[in-house]
Amino acid sequence: MSTEGLRIGIVGAGIAGLTVANTLIASGADCHVFEQAGQFADVGAGIQVAPNAARVLHRLGLGPSLDAVAVRPRRIEMRRWDDGAVLRSTDLEPCAELFGAPYYTVHRADLHRVLVEHLPCGVVHLGRRCVGAVEGPDGVALRHSDGSTTTVDVGIGADGIRSVLRRLVADDEPTFSGQHIVRGLVPGTAVPELAADPRVQLWLGPGQHLVCYPVRGGRLISFGATIPASTAGDESWTAPGSASELRARYWDWHPVVDRILAAAEEVTRWALHDREVLHRWSTARTTLVGDAAHPMLPFLAQGANQAIEDAMVLARGLRGIATGEVAPALLGYEELRRARTEEVHRTSRRNTQMLHLPDGPEQRERDAVLGRTADVRTQAWLFGHDVTEGWTAEASIAG
DSSP states (O other): OOOTTOEEEEEOOSHHHHHHHHHHHHTTOEEEEEOSSSSOOOOOOEEEEOHHHHHHHHHTTOHHHHHHHOBOOSEEEEEETTTOOEEEEEEOTTHHHHHSSOOEEEEHHHHHHHHHHTSOTTSEETTOOEEEEEEETTEEEEEETTSOEEEESEEEEOSOTTOSGGGGTOOOOOEEEEEEEEEEEEEGGGSHHHHHSOEEEEEEETTEEEEEEEEGGGTEEEEEEEEEOSSOOOOOTTOBOOHHHHHHHTTTSOHHHHHHHHTOOOEEEEEEEEOOOOSOOOOSSEEEOGGGTSOOOSTTSOHHHHHHHHHHHHHHHHTTOOGGGHHHHHHHHHHHHHHHHHHHHHHHHHHHHHTTOOTTHHHHHHHHHHHHTOSGGGGHHHHTOOTTTTOOOSSOOOO
C-alpha cells in the first residue's frame, strides 16, 4: 500500500522536513517541500545521530551515503572541567549489534546534503516562505510570501521552533532556558588525538559545559559551549558570536578545551529555547514534526534524532489511506509519538541542571552516578527505540 493519491505539503527543508519527504516518497506520496531560503548553504556545525535515528536513515537506503560523510565515534566521554578526570566512558562500538545501527557524528550540512540528494528533482521548492495556513474540510491552503497559495490534502509543519503551522494548534511562545550556546568548527590538527581516536567528549563544569567531536573524517572538530545568560537575544543559527569572549568564559578550563577554543576563529551564538509540551499537535489536516511539534534543549543530543523518528512514524501512518482518513491517521501518529517525545523533552530539561552543577556535594554525587551508568546498555531506552519495526518501502528513491 502507498500514499498515492494524497498531495502532501511540508513546510521547512531542514533535517526534519527532508527526512519526512524521504520517508513519504518511499511510500509513493505526492510530496512537496517549501523552504524559505533561496539556496542551501554550508551552515551549522556538528550533530550526533544516535542509533535510534541512524536506523531510520539506513532503512531509507542512506547508510552508504552517511558512512561516506560521517564519523563513527568509539565512545562518549564525560570529563571534569579542570583536571580532565574521566567521569564516564561509554563504549559505542557495540551499538550496531545491540541497537541495529551505529552512532554517528556528522556535520549538519553533510547530513542535509545527503537527504537532499536522495530526493527526486522537483520535490524541494526554494524561496517559498510560508507565512500562513488556512485549513478547510478538504485540505490546507499554504500561503507564501510571494502571494501564491498551494493547496494540499495534508500540511506538515517542519519549520522549527517558530513554526507557522504550529499556530493552527497552539497559541504559545518559546521558553528561554537561561543558556546560550556558542558553536564552531576547528581543524582536526588542533586536537589530533580526538581526530585519530574519534570520541564525543563532554567537559562538565560549574554553570556551563562544552561538547566536542570530529566530523568530516576528523578533518574538523565540531564544538558547542554553553554560557549562562540572563536574556535571550538572538535565536538564529547564524548569529555571530565572539570567540574571544568565549575563551574568556573558559579561560581556566583543561588544556584540551583551551586548544579547541584557541583555534576557533568564527563562531555562532544561539539562545537556547524550548516550549512546553503539547498534548495535541495535529488537526484534521495538519500535523507537526521535530522542533515544530516538540522543541527540545540540546542537552541529550536528541532534537534531530526525534525529528527523524517522527518522520518514519508519520509516513507509516499516512501510507495507503484515502483523503477521508487523514484525521485519524494524524491522531494515530501523534498518539504513538507523544509519550516518547515527552520523556526525551523532560530528560533534556533535567540535564540543564545536571550538566552544570557547581563543585560540591551534589556534583560529587552526580559523578558517582555517572560512573555506575557507563555501559551503553543503560541507554537502551533511548538508542534501542525502534520506529522502523515492520517498515517496508515499496518505492525506491531516485537520487
